[in-house]
Amino acid sequence: MTSRPSIKTVAAAAGVSPATVSNAYNRPEQLSGAVRERILDVADRMGYAGPDPTASSLRSRRTGSIGMLFAQALTYAFDDPYCTTLLAGIADVATEAGSNILLMPVGPHVSSRTYSRDEEMRLVHGVRRAAVDGAIADGVQPDHPMLRVLAERDVPLVRTTDEGGGRSVVVDDAGAGRALGEHLRSLGHRRVAFVADSTGDGRPRVEPADHRPLFPYARRRLEGVREALEPHEVMVVDAGTNTARSGRRAVDAILARDPWVTAVVATSDVLALGVLEALRSRGVRPGVDVSVTGFDDLPQAAQEGLTTVHQPVREKGRTLGRMLLDPSFTAHRVLLPTELVVRTTTGTAPHHS
Amino acid sequence: MTSRPSIKTVAAAAGVSPATVSNAYNRPEQLSGAVRERILDVADRMGYAGPDPTASSLRSRRTGSIGMLFAQALTYAFDDPYCTTLLAGIADVATEAGSNILLMPVGPHVSSRTYSRDEEMRLVHGVRRAAVDGAIADGVQPDHPMLRVLAERDVPLVRTTDEGGGRSVVVDDAGAGRALGEHLRSLGHRRVAFVADSTGDGRPRVEPADHRPLFPYARRRLEGVREALEPHEVMVVDAGTNTARSGRRAVDAILARDPWVTAVVATSDVLALGVLEALRSRGVRPGVDVSVTGFDDLPQAAQEGLTTVHQPVREKGRTLGRMLLDPSFTAHRVLLPTELVVRTTTGTAPHHS
DNA sequence: TCGGGCTTCTTGATCGATTTAGTAGAACGT
DNA sequence: ACGTTCTACTAAATCGATCAAGAAGCCCGA
Incomplete structure (x- = not known):
């Protein structure tokens, strides 16, 4: 009498079968109002909180x-x-x-x-x-x-x-990458660094020229950028984590390898904001000395004047959810639009002679 | 042969009992390496992804x-x-x-x-x-x-x-509230509005003077503020949701009720940032014409110069997690420290004569 | 040679619900 | 009065594992 009540004990106490108790919770329309009320009353009195979730899931093959x-x-x-x-x-x-x-x-x-x-x-x-x-x-x-x-x-x-x-x-990650690349190319940029996030523990590092980033989206965006900038090679930097900190540190890696880079394309605004910060703290003017682009178009990006690609993130989430739940x-496949948002962190490439 | 394999079919295929298969996944130390390898090989070959989580949870009374x-x-x-x-x-x-x-x-x-x-x-x-x-x-x-x-x-x-x-x-929400109240009092503030979040659908509204906010933390903070400002009455505004938008709209409600309020205490930085924004857009100078305080000390608060109460939120999360998992x-109860962080959104009360 | 202690594996009961098929009885039309 | 349909409920099987208790085999010392 001291153990937690199960559907069986509640059923017995209410004078019905376990199946009926189950229905009282899950299919109210399957039983008369009076019986349902009685069952729920009895359940309340016994401290029964409803069908056990795991048992229910096991039998019904649904977890909610x-x-x-x-x-x-x-x-x-x-x-x-x-x-x-x-x-x-x-x-x-x-x-x-x-x-x-x-x-x-x-x-x-x-x-x-x-x-x-x-x-x-x-x-x-x-x-x-x-x-x-x-x-x-x-x-x-x-x-x-x-x-x-x-x-x-x-x-x-x-x-x-x-x-x-x-x-x-x-x-369309590749398309968005291409748009970024073309934007930079039209501004005269030739020496471009691409900063990708990954699951690195570690410090940012410059990858071989033909490097393929770890994550699919980064891979696609890089493809687009490369395509737009051909035949110029794009320097690829693996920034490790997707954080502003990694963005800041990526700047070190880039400049150590090639101080004449005129533009940095980051796979995310978060990284890009870190890049901006590091550049500024070195006295480099974003959009003048070095152009910087992000991806996502977070609220902060607008604040900082970051040139980026807008994607409808919340809508993406909603659509993903609906795909499963509705x-x-x-x-089978939904394509959401992106838009290149040009702000002040991109500008014509400085002339190095 | 076409249905998803269960622990029983895998056991049969591997020539062991179901319990042994279970142990191969959950208690590797309970069986010989050779048998475990064989079982996992067989499982792989049959496309068995391991014990069914719901069935496992039901029996073991653990969900992970x-x-x-x-x-x-x-x-x-x-x-x-x-x-x-x-x-x-x-x-x-x-x-x-x-x-x-x-x-x-x-x-x-x-x-x-x-x-x-x-x-x-x-x-x-x-x-x-x-x-x-x-x-x-x-x-x-x-x-x-x-x-x-x-x-x-x-x-x-x-x-x-x-x-x-x-x-x-x-x-110590009450203590932190008291600290805020005393800070404002020492700056000469007497007409103070308190903005609390809640689960309102709706528009911000001024509550009766003895109102008790919905959420425990807001209630405690208000208690502290009231105590510090006694005998002056604190205007209480229910802002609805905990968003900058509600903070902005709360300003309308406050000023409509009493245009001579000299300080606004918000239950969160998010609300406070909204308050700041609304004040500025009306040409009111935060920290000069009206003082504003928040709670939490988010990164944005530092950026905006918001006077607020710092609480170690991440540590709070870690401690909560450990309480359950370790x-x-x-x-039974852990008290984390808070600290009043005075920045530029609070200043001496303007003199209305 | 025997028994105790290990290791390794098996047996059978059990976790707590849902489902499917089916029954009893009321209601209804002719 | 009879068959049909409907409503409200029940009985028994089942979901797929884990657990507690126990057995088989082995090593070891006495």
């Missing part, structure tokens, strides 16, 4: 929550306005649908590496334990082991890249 | 995730740097512990109201379905129905208020 996977560690994700805005969009839809959102910490994965069984186990630990009806992956590499786990578990997945197939909400939303 | 409840709607929470920073702190600990974080949308609850059965059902819907090992509630009123549900379900709970007992990580962390 959707999973969220970020390319970067959760610890950074919440500092990143892009991520929080995306989450806000997802939350808009989830709230309406009555779904919970499960955030899973993800380990970093570098495509070229192979893992021992135990390393891989650790990498997918959170995903394996996650009870979700579907999942959203932002920026995650298509070959990340956790996506395989989700696939094996038949968890519906939507992503923000169309690499590797599957449902997706994307922007059965009538059947699109 | 902790729940997060915000006082405000999720939709706003992600726009609020306080919330995201708190989450970052929680994520720090959760990542380390390998726990997932479940975000639950919560409906608004006004203490004075009583609900019909169905209204209450809707209010606690997310919490009833949530499979979690523990939960963190930030700013939620102690009598919110969902806290009752969690209690009935024996879900361990930690909160950011000590009202109503239970485990908590708190700051069994050796047994403290």
Whole structure:
């Protein structure tokens, strides 16, 4: 009599079958109002808080929550306005649908590496334990082991890249990169550095000229930039994390390698803002001595006059959410528009002779 | 042969019992390396992604995730740097512990109201379905129905208020409020408005002089401010949501009621920044014509010169997380320090004669 | 040779609900 | 009065694992 009541004990106390108690909570229309009231009264009196979620999920194969996977560690994700805005969009839809959102910490994965069984186990630990009806992956590499786990578990997945197939909400990253590149080219820039985030622990470093960034979106944007600037080579810098700090430090790496760089293209506003800061503290005038561009168009970007590419992040989140939660939303791939926003951090290239 | 493999089919294929397969995933030390390898090989070959999370949770009574409840709607929470920073702190600990974080949308609850059965059902819907090992509630009123549900379900709970007992990580809100009040009083302010957030849908409105704000932290801070300014009455404004927009609109309400207010105390920096903006756009000089204070000490506050109370938000998140996830962390209540940070938005009260 | 202590694996019960198929009885039309 | 349909509820099977208790085999010392 002292243990937590189960649906069976409540049923017995109310003089009905367990199935009827279940219906009282989940299908009110299936039983008479009087019986339902009696059952809920009895449940209240016994301190029964409703059907056990895990038992319910096991039998019904539904959990009422959707999973969220970020390319970067959760610890950074919440500092990143892009991520929080995306989450806000997802939350808009989830709230309406009555779904919970499960955030899973993800380990970093570098495509070229192979893992021992135990390393891989650790990498997918959170995903394996996650009870979700579907999942959203932002920026995650298509070959990340956790996506395989989700696939094996038949968890519906939507992503923000169309690499590797599957449902997706994307922007035209390559096109946006090209727009940035063309903008810079038209201003006379020839020596351009591209700063990409990744899951590096470490300090920013200049990569070989043919480097392919870790994350799909960064890869695509770089492709576009390269295309627009051909035949000039683009210097590629792996900044490590997607933080202003990494942006600042990337400036060191760039200038150490080539002090005559006239423009820096960053894969995100967050990085770009760090770049701006570092340049200014060296007495370099953004938009005059060195041009800088970002990506996302965060509120802060407007404040700082950052030339960037606008993407509808919150709408992206909403669309991702709807793809999972709204059965009538059947699109396989949604393309959202981007727009080049030219502000004051880009200008004509200084003439070095 | 076409359905998803279960632990039983994998066991059969590997020539062992289901319990052994379970151990291969959950207790590697309980079986020989050779058998474990064989089992995992077979599992891989059959496309088995490991034990089903819901089934596992049902039997083991563990889910591997902790729940997060915000006082405000999720939709706003992600726009609020306080919330995201708190989450970052929680994520720090959760990542380390390998726990997932479940975000639950919560409906608004006004203490004075009583609900019909169905209204209450809707209010606690997310919490009833949530499979979690523990939960963190930030700013939620102690009598919110969902806290009752969690209690009935024996879900361990930690909160950011000590009202109503239970485990908590708190700051001395009343003390901080008093510090703000004394600061203003020493500057000669007598007509002070207090702007509190709540879960209002609506427009800001001036409340009766003895109003008690909805959220515990706001209540405490107001108590402190009132105490310091006695016997002068404090005008209390319910700003609705915790957003800059509500802060801006609160200014209208304040000035409509009493144009001679010389100081505005907001329950958060977010609100205060909105207040600043609205004042400036009316040509009122913050810190000269009207003093303004915030709470939290967000990065933006420093930027804007906002006088505010610093609280260690990320550390608060970490501590909350540890309380749930670290069994050796047994403290029942942790008090974190705050500090009054005086900047330029407060100054001596203008003399109205 | 025996029994105790390990390690490694198995057996059978159990976690707490939902589902499907079905029944009893009321209501209805003819 | 009879068959049909509908409403409101029940019985039994089932979801897929984990747990507690126990057994088989092995090593070891006495």
